[in-house]
Every structure is written in structure tokens, then in C-alpha cells.
Amino acid sequence: MVSYSALVNKQREFYLSGATLDLAGRKKRIETFKKLLVENKKAIDDAIFADIRRHPTVMSDVDMTLGEIELTLKNMDEWVKPKKFVTPKDAQYDPASDELHLVPEPLGVVLIISPWNAPLICSSALIQAFAAGNTVILKPSELDPTFAPLFANIAPKYFDEKEFAVVEGGIPETTELLKERFDHILYTGCPPVAKIIMTAAAKHLTPVTLELGGKNPVFVDESADLSLLAKGIVGAKIFNAGQACICTDYILCTPAMKPKVISTLKAAFDALGDMSKVPANARIINDRHFKRLMGLLKDTKGKVVYKAGGETDEKDRFIPFHLLEVDSADDILLQEEIFGPILPVMIVPSFDAALNHIKRNEKPLAAYIFTENKEQTKRFVRETSSGGVTVNGSCAHTGGGLPFGGVGNSGMGRLMGKYAFDMFTHEKPICVRNSLKADFAY
Numbered sequence: 373m374v375s376y377s378a379l380v381n382k383q384r385e386f387y388l389s390g391a392t393l394d395l396a397g398r399k400k401r402i403e404t405f406k407k408l409l410v411e412n413k414k415a416i417d418d419a420i421f422a423d424i425r426r427h428p429t430v431m432s433d434v435d436m437t438l439g440e441i442e443l444t445l446k447n448m449d450e451w452v453k454p455k456k457f458v459t460p461k462d463a464q465y466d467p468a469s470d471e472l473h474l475v476p477e478p479l480g481v482v483l484i485i486s487p488w489n490a491p492l493i494c495s496s497a498l499i500q501a502f503a504a505g506n507t508v509i510l511k512p513s514e515l516d517p518t519f520a521p522l523f524a525n526i527a528p529k530y531f532d533e534k535e536f537a538v539v540e541g542g543i544p545e546t547t548e549l550l551k552e553r554f555d556h557i558l559y560t561g562c563p564p565v566a567k568i569i570m571t572a573a574a575k576h577l578t579p580v581t582l583e584l585g586g587k588n589p590v591f592v593d594e595s596a597d598l599s600l601l602a603k604g605i606v607g608a609k610i611f612n613a614g615q616a617c618i619c620t621d622y623i624l625c626t627p628a629m630k631p632k633v634i635s636t637l638k639a640a641f642d643a644l645g646d647m648s649k650v651p652a653n654a655r656i657i658n659d660r661h662f663k664r665l666m667g668l669l670k671d672t673k674g675k676v677v678y679k680a681g682g683e684t685d686e687k688d689r690f691i692p693f694h695l696l697e698v699d700s701a702d703d704i705l706l707q708e709e710i711f712g713p714i715l716p717v718m719i720v721p722s723f724d725a726a727l728n729h730i731k732r733n734e735k736p737l738a739a740y741i742f743t744e745n746k747e748q749t750k751r752f753v754r755e756t757s758s759g760g761v762t763v764n765g766s767c768a769h770t771g772g773g774l775p776f777g778g779v780g781n782s783g784m785g786r787l788m789g790k791y792a793f794d795m796f797t798h799e800k801p802i803c804v805r806n807s808l809k810a811d812f813a814y
């Protein structure tokens with residue numbers, strides 16, 4: 373098994389030389405990454421399509437990362453500025469001679485471990501790691517067998533491995549990599565593997581950011597605008613064939629709403645026709661996940677109340693959207709993250725019972741409510757805990773400059789723009805005595 377010590381040491385030496393501190397150098401690394409993306413856009417788009425069958429017209433990982441780059445280049449002069457504090461006059465300080473500062477400093481060598489379903493956009497955090505003055509080792513998912521080698525092949529054409537390196541591999545290689553000491557690890561994936569990552573990080577007291585998944589609930593109130601429900605569920609379940617961390621995982625509604633929810637979703641998916649005939653529609657990532665999803669359909673005690681157009685096809689790894697009615701929270705469909713085009717509906721007696729169910733289960737990455745009731749919206753947001761909430765839609769709380777991340781079992785730490793920059797930064801408090809008028813600007 374290959375050892376990663378030499379690579380990590382090389383990056384650490386580069387960091388320790390102070391070469392990553394220079395602001396112009398940080399910007400150059402980001403510009404170089406932009407060049408890499410622009411010059412290889414077609415090859416990257418094609419690789420992602422080959423692996424996930426997600427067409428760039430549906431969502432472009434490259435364009436989204438370029439957006440993050442523009443935002444960072446526009447704002448990083450401000451982000452890296454040390455803050456000067458007003459010195460109080462008290463027993464400890466004298467404003468005539470004492471200066472108080474908060475100086476952002478990079479952490480060092482950052483490891484980013486990506487999932488297969490967002491091979492590049494999850495790695496847009498590496499832009500923030502560069503902006504903060506770190507070096508980066510990226511480990512793409514082995515479940516993207518076209519993207520991972522392509523990216524590992526492109527990266528050295530643009531970067532010396534002392535500043536940015538891509539390491540390919542699955543579990544054995546990642547296990548070996550995790551023996552090294554990093555200064556921060558960003559892992560995106562599932563909670564069981566996150567525990568392995570955190571245990572390895574603990575040996576070196578390395579801080580971690582964990583971007584995980586979970587069972588994202590949807591409550592449909594009797595006041596809900598059902599056209600919004602149709603739009604929200606179709607959008608979430610069609611995108612990546614439901615293989616997204618913020619996908620709607622299960623529906624809770626009262627008995628009165630059940631027939632309305634079923635007929636609304638039935639009409640919405642019927643209108644799409646046979647999705648197996650749409651080439652840009654993502655397929656299940658691999659045979660293991662295909663079998664896992666078929667196993668869920670076999671083992672559930674729930675009843676299929678609707679199956680969308682198209683036939684299940686093992687060779688093409690296509691599963692049409694399935695809507696099921698499930699009686700008990702013990703059912704397998706209510707136990708593990710579905711991550712596919714299957715949606716269970718569970719009847720609850722009331723809104724309070726729905727809140728109770730959500731509160732007593734692991735904190736999800738996202739929670740959704742469809743309602744026209746303001747008071748209920750307030751209670752849902754205040755009384756349940758989740759990474760984020762969209763009201764009357766799905767997945768919409770993940771843009772607009774808002775931070776993105778989970779809580780509890782769905783993760784820790786926040787991504788996007790300045791939030792990710794702060795994650796890869798230590799803000800160091802400084803007191804300078806004797807009126808030095810020190811300047812710490814990069």
C-alpha cells in the first residue's frame with residue numbers, strides 16, 4: 373500500500389515556508405483552479421455524465437464552482453483583513469499603549485474527501501481553503517470511475533503537488549491517507565463513515581467538518597398549496613434520481629391529506645411520462661445501490677400506491693419513482709436514508725405528532741413543510757432541529773449566500789463563501805504593548 377507521508381510532508385513544508393500566506397499567491401491558486409475548470413469543462417462535464425448521468429444542463433458542477441470562485445475573488449480582500457479592536461481603558465489595558473487585533477491565519481494542510489454524487493461542487497470548498505492560505509489534498513470518490521482518474525490526471529498539469537494534489541482511491545487508500553496528520557478534514561458522505569473519519573482525526577486532534585445526509589422529512593398541512601408540493605417533490609426526486617443529500621426522504625400528513633397528497637404526486641409524475649426514455653435523467657449510481665433500493669422495496673411492509681412511468685431495469689439501473697403508504701415508523705423505509713426515487717408517506721394524527729416524530733429522530737440535513745399557516749411555519753422552524761428548512765418548496769435554502777451544513781447526525785461545520793473561509797481559518801487574538809502601531813495585513 374502506498375504511503376502518503378511524503379505528499380503530506382511536502383505540503384506541510386510548503387505551508388511552513390510561509391509561501392501560502394501571500395495574498396497574490398492565494399489568488400493565483402484560485403485563478404489557476406478556474407483555468408483548470410474552464411479549459412477542461414467539456415471533459416469534466418462528460419465524465420460526470422458518464423458516471424452519474426447528470427447532464428450539465430440539469431446542473432453544472434463546473435459552473436457552480438466557477439460561481440464560488442467569482443464570489444471569493446470579489447470578497448477575499450475583505451475576508452483576509454485583520455480586525456483592529458478598540459482598546460478599552462481598564463485595569464488590564466491602556467488605549468495609549470495597547471493595541472488589540474484579530475488576525476486570520478491559515479490552518480495548514482487540508483484534506484477534502486468527496487462523495488460521488490457531487491464530485492466537484494462539494495470540492496468548491498477547496499477554493500475557500502486556498503483563499504484562507506492552506507494547501508489541499510482532494511480525495512474524490514472511487515464511485516465516480518470516470519471523473520476521479522480524469523481529475524487526478526488534470527490536476528498536476530496545473531498545480532505542483534506541494535500546493536494541491538488529487539489522491540485517487542477507495543477504502544484502503546483513504547484508510548492509509550487518514551493515518552497522516554492533517555490540519556483540517558472536510559468529509560462529505562454518510563454518518564457511519566463519518567465516525568471512522570472522526571476517529572482517525574481524533575488521533576491527531578484534527579478538526580473536522582462533516583457534511584452528511586439523513587432522513588429529510590416533509591410535512592404537508594391541510595392548508596398547503598398542492599401545486600407547490602408537486603413542484604417541490606418532483607424537483608427533489610427527479611434531480612440525480614433522488615440521490616441527493618437534501619432530497620425529500622419521507623412525507624408526514626394527516627389522514628385527511630393522504631388522498632390529496634397521493635393524487636397530486638400521481639398527476640405530477642404522470643405528466644413527466646416515462647423517465648427511462650429521458651437520457652439526461654440520472655440513473656442509480658451502481659449495482660450495489662440499485663440492489664439496496666430494490667431491497668428496500670422488497671423488505672418494506674408499506675403498500676405501493678403509485679409507480680411512475682417506465683419499467684425497472686437492472687441493466688440500465690433505472691427505477692421509476694415509487695410512492696408508498698407506510699403504517700409504522702419501524703418500517704425500513706422510515707429507518708434509513710433512502711437516497712433514491714422512492715418516497716414513503718406516513719399518516720400522523722396531527723401537526724404536533726409530526727413535530728414529535730421529527731424531534732425524536734436523528735436531526736436531518738433538511739426539513740420541509742408545505743403550509744399556508746404562518747404560526748405552524750414558526751413552530752416547525754423553532755421546534756424541530758435540522759441543517760436547514762425550506763417552506764413550500766424543496767432544497768431552496770441552500771443558495772442565496774446562506775451557509776450550508778448539518779447538525780447532530782447530519783454533520784457539523786458550514787460551507788459556502790465566507791462561512792467556509794472561516795472554517796479553514798484560525799482567528800488569532802493579538803495584544804501588542806508599547807505603542808508599536810503594528811500592521812498585520814497580508
Ligand code: NAD
Nearest residue numbers: 486487488512513542543546561562565583584585586617
Ligand atoms: P460514502 O460515505 O460512501 O463515501 C464518501 C467518501 O468516503 C468517498 O470518497 C469514499 O471513498 C470514502 N469512504 C467510504 N467508506 C470509507 C471508509 N470505510 N473509510 C474511509 N473512507 C471511506 O458516501 P457516498 O455514497 O459517496 O455519498 C452518499 C452519502 O453522502 C449520503 O448519505 C448523502 O446524504 C451524503 N452527502 C452529503 C452531502 C452534504 O453536503 N451534506 C452531499 C452529498 C452527499
